[in-house]
Amino acid sequence: MIWRWFFALSAVPLLFATGTAPAKNVATRVDATDAVRPAQVLVMLRLPPLHLRGGATYSGSYGDAASQAARRRIANGIARKYGMRVAESWPMPLLGVDCLALDLPPGLSVDGAIALLSRDKAVLWAQPVQTYEGRGAPATSDPLYLAQPSASAWRLSTLHSYATGRGVRVAVIDSKIELTHPDLAGQFSVDADFVGGRVPLAERHGTGVAGVIAAKADNGIGVAGVAPAARLMALRACWESTSGTRPTLCSTLSLAKAIEYAIDHDAQIINLSLSGPPDPLLDKLIDVALTRGISVVAAYDGAALKGGFPASKPGVIAVTDESLPAWPATVYGAPGRDIPTTEPGGKWYIVNGSSYAAAHVAGLIALARERRSGARMRIALKPNGRIIDACATLVSTSPSCDCECAIRRAQQARGKS
The missing domain is CATH 3.40.50.200 (Peptidase S8/S53 domain)
Known part of the structure; x- marks a missing residue:
């Protein structure tokens, strides 16, 4: 979509x-292309409470290596659960969320993926990547x-x-x-x-x-x-x-x-x-x-x-x-x-x-x-x-x-x- x-x-x-x-x-992947790429959705996960984070200022990453690894495991686990792949992860402390861009597998529509992910208790909300x-x-x-x-x-x-x-x-x-x-x-x-x-x-x-x-x-x-x-x-x-x-x-x-x-x-x-x-x-x-x-x-x-x-x-x-x-x-x-x-x-x-x-x-x-x-x-x-x-x-x-x-x-x- x-x-x-x-x-x-x-x-x-x-x-x-x-x-x-x-x-x-400060980005980690190429968005500026007209080439065909897998359909994507954005998924918001709740960031850990402030006192559990290594740092609360804006950056492309935060916390120590262990907390970053834990966040990656959570993201990859959600993606695997639905046959998706984590294309990018970006923390947004101002909103208290971790934003994931997930590549969808062939045959799964954006609307279908959002419906699946929205029922997952670990997900705050899912939405299309809009242009x-x-x-x-x-x-x-x-x-x-x-x-x-x-x-x-x-x-x-x-x-x-x-x-x-x-x-x-x-x-x-x-x-x-x-x-x-x-x-x-x-x-x-x-x-x-x-x-x-x-x-x-x-x-x-x-x-x-x-x-x-x-x-x-x-x-x-x-x-x-x-x-x-x-x-x-x-x-x-x-x-x-x-x-x-x-x-x-x-x-x-x-x-x-x-x-x-x-x-x-x-x-x-x-x-x-x-x-x-x-x-x-x-x-x-x-x-x-x-x-x-x-x-x-x-x-x-x-x-x-x-x-x-x-x-x-x-x-x-x-x-x-x-x-x-x-x-x-x-x-x-x-x-x-x-x-x-x-x-x-x-x-x-x-x-x-x-x-x-x-x-x-x-x-x-x-x-x-x-x-x-x-x-x-x-x-x-x-x-x-x-x-x-x-x-x-x-x-x-x-x-x-x-x-x-x-x-x-x-x-x-x-x-x-």
């Missing part, structure tokens, strides 16, 4: 060419700044005179980002891979999303990100398919690993420019993030039931391309059409889709968090619609005091405090 999470990505290249932490591969795609598509002082819709619609240069997202930690859970791109180099605090396998080349979707959020400003090239002083966490949980349309895919397990990593490493914002079916494991992890005050931003999929998951989840900030004719009252509209952004190879290109609308909002929240640390996030809207008013999200505007006026007053008030 394979589902897809859709990244809204379209892109047409622009004819421009031009220190981060070392890459960390997700990005919600984006290539479209037919910074040279491209004036081409950015946010430059005029959001008055980006005015916003940057007030806030740049300095020091705010934004987890970009996506495909492989080109960390050495001239508009992105130095913007990252973390580079971690939850897909595994060979070290991949940089991929378009993740690189483009990162550029919208935090491309350098005033460096004389390319574009300016919404939050150019934010610190990005490049968390690869997705990969480019080898199909002709090059969709960007993710799995339940790779996303779960990345989300838990982001939570455990103090991300303040998690950007999920993707959409797919509801998923119990991801749902529980997002609940943990929201409980800890992390802003979770997701792309809305107009073709999916309720806009797709995680955009449909209460508490998640769901965002769509504001140029669409209509969308639900629970969804915010942001720039998502004809967006210039970063492309692998030190280039730039034009993209469309709610993936990039979501990235705009992740950047805007970074600006707000810089100025209102710990405050409840409030997104202001323009009159008669659900389109975001970026300036009013940061400062109090009025008919008699526009964005420039409100920013100036806020700066003066800050100087007096």
Whole structure:
């Protein structure tokens, strides 16, 4: 039972060419492949109580050799009992579970395996390994700044005179980002891979999303990100398919690993420019993030039931391309059409889709968090619609005091405090 999470990505290249932490591969198997492999299910086992564990911090393994061996025996015993094989085991202490990916034997369906495993007293729950795609598509002082819709619609240069997202930690859970791109180099605090396998080349979707959020400003090239002083966490949980349309895919397990990593490493914002079916494991992890005050931003999929998951989840900030004719009252509209952004190879290109609308909002929240640390996030809207008013999200505007006026007053008030 394979589902897809859709990244809204379209892109047409622009004819421009031009220190981060070392890459960390924290996965143990290759998910990024279109090759045929055995059907799988995910199985959650309860972790031993905290006082029985060798360590409670996040990692790919925990405890001493004896406890790890005991966990392997339990996992292998469950797999053998049903004729399955343990493909991967990953502890998730934030949820108090050990997550197993089990390969199914020929002839056993995913639904049949879940029914079998769900009756086992050792199993908390079993679920499909679901697949997700990005919600984006290539479209037919910074040279491209004036081409950015946010430059005029959001008055980006005015916003940057007030806030740049300095020091705010934004987890970009996506495909492989080109960390050495001239508009992105130095913007990252973390580079971690939850897909595994060979070290991949940089991929378009993740690189483009990162550029919208935090491309350098005033460096004389390319574009300016919404939050150019934010610190990005490049968390690869997705990969480019080898199909002709090059969709960007993710799995339940790779996303779960990345989300838990982001939570455990103090991300303040998690950007999920993707959409797919509801998923119990991801749902529980997002609940943990929201409980800890992390802003979770997701792309809305107009073709999916309720806009797709995680955009449909209460508490998640769901965002769509504001140029669409209509969308639900629970969804915010942001720039998502004809967006210039970063492309692998030190280039730039034009993209469309709610993936990039979501990235705009992740950047805007970074600006707000810089100025209102710990405050409840409030997104202001323009009159008669659900389109975001970026300036009013940061400062109090009025008919008699526009964005420039409100920013100036806020700066003066800050100087007096």
